[in-house]
Each structure stands twice: as C-alpha cells, then as structure tokens.
Amino acid sequence: MKSKLLTATAVALLAFAPAAAQDAKPTPAEAKAFVDKAEAELAAFNEYVAKSSWVRATYITEDTQWLEAKATGEQNELVTRYAKQAAKYDGVAVDPVTARKLKLLKLYLVSPAPDRPGAAAELATLSTKLDSTYSSGKFQHGGKTLTLNDAEDILGASRDPAELKAVWEGWHSISPVMRPDYAKLAALSNEGAQGLGFKDTGALWRSNYDMDPDAFGAETDRLWKQVEPFYKNLHCYVRARLNEKYGDAVQKRSGPIRADLLGNMWAQQWGNIYDVVQPKTATSSYNLDKLLEGHGYDPVKMVKTGEGFYSSLGLTPLPQTFWERSMITRPRDREVVCHASAWDLDDRDDIRIKMCTKVNADDFRTVHHELGHNYYQRAYKDQPFLFKNGANDGFHEAIGDFAALSATTPTYLNQIGLLEKVPGVEEDIPFLLKMALDKIAFLPFGLMVDRWRWQVFSGQTTPERYNDDWLKLRLQYQGLVPPGPRPADAFDPGAKYHVPGNVPYTRYFLAHIYQFQFQRAACRQMGWKGPLHRCSVYGQKEVGAKFNAMMEMGASKPWPEELAAFTGETKTDASAVADYFKPLNIWLTAQNKGEKCGW
Numbered sequence: 001m002k003s004k005l006l007t008a009t010a011v012a013l014l015a016f017a018p019a020a021a022q023d024a025k026p027t028p029a030e031a032k033a034f035v036d037k038a039e040a041e042l043a044a045f046n047e048y049v050a051k052s053s054w055v056r057a058t059y060i061t062e063d064t065q066w067l068e069a070k071a072t073g074e075q076n077e078l079v080t081r082y083a084k085q086a087a088k089y090d091g092v093a094v095d096p097v098t099a100r101k102l103k104l105l106k107l108y109l110v111s112p113a114p115d116r117p118g119a120a121a122e123l124a125t126l127s128t129k130l131d132s133t134y135s136s137g138k139f140q141h142g143g144k145t146l147t148l149n150d151a152e153d154i155l156g157a158s159r160d161p162a163e164l165k166a167v168w169e170g171w172h173s174i175s176p177v178m179r180p181d182y183a184k185l186a187a188l189s190n191e192g193a194q195g196l197g198f199k200d201t202g203a204l205w206r207s208n209y210d211m212d213p214d215a216f217g218a219e220t221d222r223l224w225k226q227v228e229p230f231y232k233n234l235h236c237y238v239r240a241r242l243n244e245k246y247g248d249a250v251q252k253r254s255g256p257i258r259a260d261l262l263g264n265m266w267a268q269q270w271g272n273i274y275d276v277v278q279p280k281t282a283t284s285s286y287n288l289d290k291l292l293e294g295h296g297y298d299p300v301k302m303v304k305t306g307e308g309f310y311s312s313l314g315l316t317p318l319p320q321t322f323w324e325r326s327m328i329t330r331p332r333d334r335e336v337v338c339h340a341s342a343w344d345l346d347d348r349d350d351i352r353i354k355m356c357t358k359v360n361a362d363d364f365r366t367v368h369h370e371l372g373h374n375y376y377q378r379a380y381k382d383q384p385f386l387f388k389n390g391a392n393d394g395f396h397e398a399i400g401d402f403a404a405l406s407a408t409t410p411t412y413l414n415q416i417g418l419l420e421k422v423p424g425v426e427e428d429i430p431f432l433l434k435m436a437l438d439k440i441a442f443l444p445f446g447l448m449v450d451r452w453r454w455q456v457f458s459g460q461t462t463p464e465r466y467n468d469d470w471l472k473l474r475l476q477y478q479g480l481v482p483p484g485p486r487p488a489d490a491f492d493p494g495a496k497y498h499v500p501g502n503v504p505y506t507r508y509f510l511a512h513i514y515q516f517q518f519q520r521a522a523c524r525q526m527g528w529k530g531p532l533h534r535c536s537v538y539g540q541k542e543v544g545a546k547f548n549a550m551m552e553m554g555a556s557k558p559w560p561e562e563l564a565a566f567t568g569e570t571k572t573d574a575s576a577v578a579d580y581f582k583p584l585n586i587w588l589t590a591q592n593k594g595e596k597c598g599w
Ligand code: X8Z
Pocket: 268, 339, 340, 341, 366, 369, 508
C-alpha cells in the first residue's frame, strides 16, 4: 500500500507557474529540476497520507474515513497535476534516469482523478468508503453475526455442503450495496486516466511493465497458455475426489466445480481441502496447521519466526518500531481492515504489517509474504523517491512468496523444531499436491480478476453486466460455478478485497511465476542438486546477499534487467513452475486416466 501527496502551497505554486516558459521547448536541465522538485514534494507529503491511511485502516470510523479521504484526495489532485506537467517534457533529450522518473510519475496513481473541481475528493471518498464497507462486512448465520475471518474458518474446515453454501452466500451478501459506488469509481478513474493520455484505467495499469500495454496483455495470455494444461489436470483430479466425497447431487464428475467446496472463499487457494483430495496410496505425515497449534505458536511467534527466516539470509532484523507499531491481531473493540498488508510509513525505517493473524498454515505463509514487502521496502529505501518501489508490482508480491517456498519445506520445519522427522521421497507427491492446491489453483484466479476489471474499464462490461461477466470469467478461467443461482442484485466481484480496495491483481499472477524463477535461480546458486521443491535457501547468506542486491535496485531499472541480476533470465518464464511441479504433473496425468477433463 503506497500513497504519496503534496502540500496546499504546492498546489498554488503549480497553478500559478509563470506562463513565459510555456512557449519555448524546455531544456533537459529544466526537466531534471522539475523531477527533483516533484520528488521532494511528493516525498514530504507522503508521510501524511500514509499515516492517515494507517489510522483509518486500523480504526475505521466516520472521522478517520473523512481524514483519509481528504489526504488521498489532495494527493490525487497534486500527483495528477504533476503527471500532466510531466508531459511537457515529452521529446526532450533528458538523461535516462530523468526519463524513467517522468514515466513513473505518469504511472504513479492507480486511479488518477479527472482534472475538474471536486473530482479528486469524490474519487477519494468513494475509495475509502468501498474499502471500509468491505472491511466491516458482516452477515447472519446460524443465529450468529459472522465476519469474513469467521466465514473463512468455516469455508476451510466444514465439509457440510449446505453449511458451505450458506456461508459462501452469506459473505457474498455484503457486496451488492457497493455496486453503484464501484461504477462511479470506475468512471471517474477512467476519466482521470484518459486525461493523462491513456485509453482507460486498464491501459494505465498495463503500462506498468516496461512494455507496450497491449504487448503486456498478450504476455499474460502467453503465460496462461504455458500453465493452463497443468491447471486443467489439477482441476480434473480435484473434481473427481470431490465427486467421490460428496456424490453427484453436490459435485458431478464432469463440468465445473462448485466454488464453495474448495476450502477458500474465492476458491483461489485450495490447500485447506488437502484431506479431501489426498492421494490414496501416499499419506502425508504432518499437517502444518496442527504443528503450529501443537507447538503453542501465537501470532507474534509466527511473525518472529518469519523474521528469523529472513535473518538467516543475512538481512538485518526488523526495527523495534515494527513490533511497537504493527497490528498483528484483530482488535476486539473496533473495525479494521483485516486484509493483510505491509506498510512503509516514512519511506525509510517505519515499516509495519497489518494483519488479523490466525495460527494456521495459510497465515504462516501470509506472514512471510507480508514481511517480504517490508524487506523489499527497506532494501530500496536509499533510492530516489520515484524508484522506491518494486521492479514491477509482481516482484513486490513474489519476494515473500519466494521466502515461503523454503519456509514451508519439511526440512526447514524440522530445522526450526516444528517437525520431528523429515519425510522421505515417498511424501514428495503429497507435498507437491499441497503446494499445487495453493499455487497452481491460484493462477487462473490471479488472471481473471483483472480480466474482469480490464473489461469494466474498457466499457465492454457495463454495470448491468458486472456480475454475469464475472461469473463468465470464473467459469472460463477457473472452471467454477457459484453454489446456486445468484440474486439479481449480486455483485460478487465486490466480495473480493482487491475490487473494493482498488488494488490491481495481475501482480499476483506474475508473482506466482516469478517466485518459481527466483527459487530455481537461488537453488542453482547454492549448488542444489535435488528436486526444486525440496530446496530451501534457509541460512544461505550468499543467496541472501544477491537477492538483496536485486531488491536494493527498487524501480530504478526496467524489470527484465533486475530479474537478470538475480536469475540471469530476462523473461517471465513459467517453465520454472513446470520444473518445480514436474513429478506431480506426471502423477496427476496418471490419476486422471479415464476422466473427461475440462468443463
Ligand atoms: O492480497 C494478498 C496479500 C496482500 S498483498 C495478503 N494476496 C492475494 C490475496 O489475498 O488475494 C496474497 C495472495 C493473493
């Protein structure tokens, strides 16, 4: 979560900039001076925005919403002005650093506001309201009021199809109220993006990858084609096991899978139903949920363990303020944004996480994920302001996931005393199946969320079609259907955090590929000869140093160059995913013999 802002004085300065200079073509020196000034002002104001956002996210009230919206509205107005001014330097022969900064300035905002009075304030108010509505969403079930956290626990653990359906539908009842606001947000954001010269907000989002936005769209298609057969294999296998467990009346052996049976509210990670789909012949000797619980882990211990992993790579421990200022558990007496995030409040050392941590395997991974963001932020803190960011947003999401690939190996769990005995090769398939239920199952979801938003922004999906098109994409990419007919006012995309939260999602799709490229490269560097999934970089200081060197580059270079710095590769390449899961894909193909795969 990043946000940047400027002062009221800065608005005045920009608005009344002398007109004389406008005719003559600006010089490279003037371009550089402009960027320097923009960076200084954006940096100074950023702390104010970050703090108001932090307070709202950890204490949702009328007043904190007002404060955040005011701060982010001013920020949006000012950054948009700077982005427009940056266009004045198009075609000026500036140095490469200034050129990159001018480009990043135009791409800075997720949703730029239209350049007319009141528009930025309206956009900011809508954003804060949507995020807060989602975060305080509750529904009634079995005589109780449930939060998303409660509902997620049931979706993960219950094997009663009627209960799963009720809870799934219950959570999805919190979002219809958001639909008109979301439509307004999308329209304002599009108008703002067009004002900056983009076709629409989707094109703005796709312009963040050091290539033409259309080329980036095509790149995601290419990557999906690389992994789609594997997903279909997993889908087929899981569907057969669900059919065996629940029978034809609940889950047929052919066609799409019922989304509420997969252990997760959005069916984006399926690891929670491992017990339902586990191999009949090879069993897993441990369950990470139970190990954590059995060893008396609490949320702080989970985070300390995460820190320990990064320290083993030679990274400096988290600052004392991290422990004093982070929100690690859900406060009992106030509304907060529970969706996990990592923050950098002062663009230097004031890094924090905000999580409603539960002691389970999902959150064990999430802790490593969030800390990855924090270590990245700290690594690039000495970069100039506009380069204090990931090489691209997929990198930012992949850092912690890469760490978690090692931190969930049985070898590592054994090293930190959680697991008594490291299982032999006979448990490779169970382990890989668990991993695939999270990582491979995620891929089509990681893609479809923004496929939907790209369609919304391009105008292909109008508000009346919001839900139908969402369901169409869920079916097309994931092969899933809702547990029953949806009500006419349903707005299912609003029941996924990143839609009301206005956070682009393709980043996670990319991260699910990058993390395996990082893993493959790191394991090569340490001379690992065994299978990729058994490799752990725990304690590998040289790998850590090289990884940190990449992280320190921040957004200063095009991402292929940064990828090459660590991996030697310059392309996003799903062959690393195939390498990691190779034995499982072969195994799944054998299991699926005789099944009619696909939907
Ligand atoms: O939103 C997140 C992180 C914060 S950046 C917890 N993730 C995606 C999600 O929950 O939908 C991590 C995995 C995908």
